Amino acid sequence: MNGLCCCTPCKPRYRRLVDSIYPRAVTDGLLHSNMQKLTFYAISHPEKLERIGEYLVMRMVRDLSRQRPVQVKIAVEAMDQLLQACHSSPSLPQFSENHLRMVQRLLESNNAKMEQLATDSFVTFSNIEESSPSYHRQYDFFIDKFSQMCHANPQAAYGEDFRLARCAGLRGLRGVVWKSVTDDLHPNIWEQQHMDKIVPSILFNLQEPDDNGAGFSSSHIPKFDNTFADTTQSHRGDDEATPKVLSDRCLRELMGKASFGSLRAVIEPVLKHMDLHKRWSPPPSFAIHVFRAIIYSIQSQNSYFVIQELINHLDSMCSADASTRIGIATVLSSIVSIAGTSIGPLLLSIFNSLLKHLRTSVDFERSGKCSDQPAEKMYQEALINAMGDFANALPDYQKVEMMMFTVGNIPNLDERKSKQGDEFLQHVLVKTLLKVATKYRTAYLATVFTDSFLDTLLLLALVRDPQVRLATQQIFHTLLDRHDNATNLVHLGYERDVSDVQLTVEKCSRADQMFMRKHIGEITFMLLRAAASADENDLNTHIDAILCTMSLLCIEVGFDEVCISVFISEVMFPFQSLVELFRLSLALQQLALDTKQNFSDAKRNSIHNMVAKYMNLSAQLIANPSLCQQVQHVVACRAQRGIPGLNLLLNIKDSPMNDDPLSSTAVNGTAENGSAKTITEDDQNLLFNLEDVAESLKASGKDASRLFVPFSMNVNSRKLDGSGDNWQNDLQNFDSTDGRESPDGYKTVGIDDVSVDMSVDWTPPISRKQSRRNTIFSIINPPKLNASTVDDLKAYANATFDPIEEDRKEKELTGSILSEIRNTDFEERVNTNEALNERSDLSKSIARLLVRNGETTRVRDIGRPTKPKNVFEIELPSFAY
Secondary structure: OOOOOOOHHHOOHHHHHHHHOOOOOOOOOOOHHHHHHHHHHHHHOHHHHHHHHHHHHHHHHHHHHOOOHHHHHHHHHHHHHHHHHOOOOOOHHHHHHHHHHHHHHHHOOOOHHHHHHHHHHHHHHHOOOOOOOOOOOOOHHHHHHHHHHHOOOOOOOOHHHHHHHHHHHHHHHHHHHHHHHOOOOOOOOOOHHHHHHHHHHHHHHHOOOOOOOOOOOHHHOOOOOHHHHOOOOOOOOOOOOOHHHHHHHHHHHHHHHOOHHHHHHHHHHHHHHHHHOOOOOOOOHHHHHHHHHHHHHOOHHHHHHHHHHHHHHHHHOOOOOHHHHHHHHHHHHHHHHHHHHHHHHHHHHHHHHHHHHHHHHHHHHHOOOOOOHHHHHHHHHHHHHHHHHHHHOOOHHHHHHHHHHHHHOOOOOOOOOOOOOHHHHHHHHHHHHHHHHOOOOOOOHHHHOOHHHHHHHHHHOOOOOHHHHHHHHHHHHHHHOOOOOHHHHOOOOOOOOHHHHOOOOOOOOHHHHHHHHHHHHHHHHHHHHHHHOOOOOOHHHHHHHHHHHHHHHHHHHOOOOOOEEEEEOOEEEEEOHHHHHHHHHHHHHHHHHOOOOOOOHHHHHHHHHHHHHHHHHHHHHOOOHHHHHHHHHHHHHHHHHOOOOOOOOOOOOOOHHHOOHHHHHHOOOOOOOOOOOOOOOOOHHHOOOHHHHHHHHHHOOOOOHHHHOOOOOOEOOEOOOOOOOOOOHHHHOOOOOOOOEOOOOOEOOOOOOHHHOOOOOOOOOOOOOOOOOOOOOOOOOOOOOOOOOHHHHHHHHOOOOOHHHHHHHHHHHHHHHHHHHHHOOHHHHHHHHHHHHHHHOHHHHHHHHHHHHOHHHHHHHOOOOOOOOOOOOOOOOOOOO
């Protein structure tokens, strides 16, 4: 009874039942009929389950030492069946300890087949849900052993079966994770000491080459989607899987079961593994694969944590090789789109970190200590791409915040205060801004072009660096283009039929009209200055960029707009974007003719061609036949003269040169003035005439009086080409609010912030203050129209604008106002203004007339008692003492 007697009748019943499952012949397997009897006994007598386990372990250890693999396998199989049958027994924790002891002895045997058998048994145990937890169970030995098996190699005891040993180790680690996370009372598997063994073992097998010897490359990266999160089901069983496939499943399951508090313990070994094995080196295909798997496996709201950890790791590797930093930035660029909107809470923090690294890289490259400048530039490009992909994953309102944040980090544009490397940093940050802008889809111009943002862009468009100026024009292109027209306008030529360009033109919203009403003067002045400062080395690219900006403005905000006009000092100024762009075109033509500008003939011809192309495009878009005829006539005359670089009909099929007798001599290049290199002011037939353009616009219903207001070609005694010391201040001192002078010498109309209300029926609020919105009933200095009929009013409105005469009237009016202020008493002027205000108010005038002439009012006042006295007029009796 005490286990010392070996005879069968003296053994307890549970031992006899255990002995009966072993066959007499060595070649036979487990006796299933006797196994059923043992199982029934264990279920009926749960208190005997622990002793059954102890006896099975004792027999297995004896058979293992005697090299009896068949009996060992029978004992393991019997333990597995008892585990599954008695999973709800109260004695299962004690039986499980015996089972784990048996698995441990098998793993300590250093026999590949026994280790495989132990792994299978442990995986079976890990799939069993225990009703009562075990408080003292430890898995340290199993983690160490399974991790060791994951690093098996052909030189060890495993020989050619080292892949099977690795698969067994991975399945064992997965079983440990399954068993540990099912109950919070089990030992914490997420401790750093355990993760430092589990994670490197998984990654070691994931980076191994396939059976065909091919390493891990970008072609091995699958197109991930959300279905990869469910890795428990597979078409291939674990027995048929390779270590690479199993390690991928283990990694995804490990990350899927990790909570937010345990993510750091998993991510840190991953980063350490990448550093030690140099997996950041470009192309970082393996690192991209691993972090994509991590992002897809964890909960979506925790994705930002992985991004933050990568950025922190980039901070710690700031002094590492450029290839390492390039790899980290490339991985960031690859996974931010998967993270999606979960990175919203850390938007500015993450983007600020990327900008800080970009600035640090620029300073390091310019310091002279950088030994590999091409690699450093690749790192900067990787950071820019990362920020672009980062912006693409955000909603539109956060993209606007990122653009504003980028603009705020651009260094000072004042040349006198700029530091060494600021110009290069401007170039890099503008490229970053362009990358972010390409991911944004503009809805309303006022939403993205805030005052500070637009002012900075206008300044960037006029800096000394030609690449920055070109990139700024491209930023305007991508933000203005809302109908994908920019691709057809980047290299716009002279088109006989604009419909062949396939442009999309839609109605301009009222909000955009209000925006352009406020800022069109600033934008056109910037384009004029940009054309003047176009780089001679890359002239065609810069001129095409300016032409594309003008064309986009014409298409996006130049149509279906209401003529907005105000009376200022007896002069009516209509604010139409289309008219202002025509005015800019004529100013560009005058700029090309100006002999004071130090321009080459090629630059002058390029500006003339740009004006002709824009006039041709806009004239056809607004369907103005007379203006189209003018453009065709000018282009044909230029082709007839044969001036090199001004013949826009050379590359056009079915050119009118063959049909026009005037151009017959231009085919052979023997024009009457073939020796000329550019156009002069004497060649009126080769220029667009201001009066003719104005008449054509008036015929189409446009108010063209603004065309006669010239641009200021010399601002504050500085040349237009930007050769002065402080030429950037021209735009810094420019403000389009009420009462401020624009760069071209006229006052723009101020409006309230149009971003407050984007509705079509929005109207400015009523104000009792003198405003330029008052058109007829002005308080001070009302216009003297001398018009008795509507025809007289129309004649006055369409009268030719004479700047000299208007300037004289303005001076006379200013002198009269100053004389009145100096010579008239203040109280008298106040009374006069109040009387004017009373008379100019139409509603009060009508009410006053009705009250004065109403018969009912006269009858009502008859017999009415006198009005009682005011309380201050009542005399109180005095008291005598």
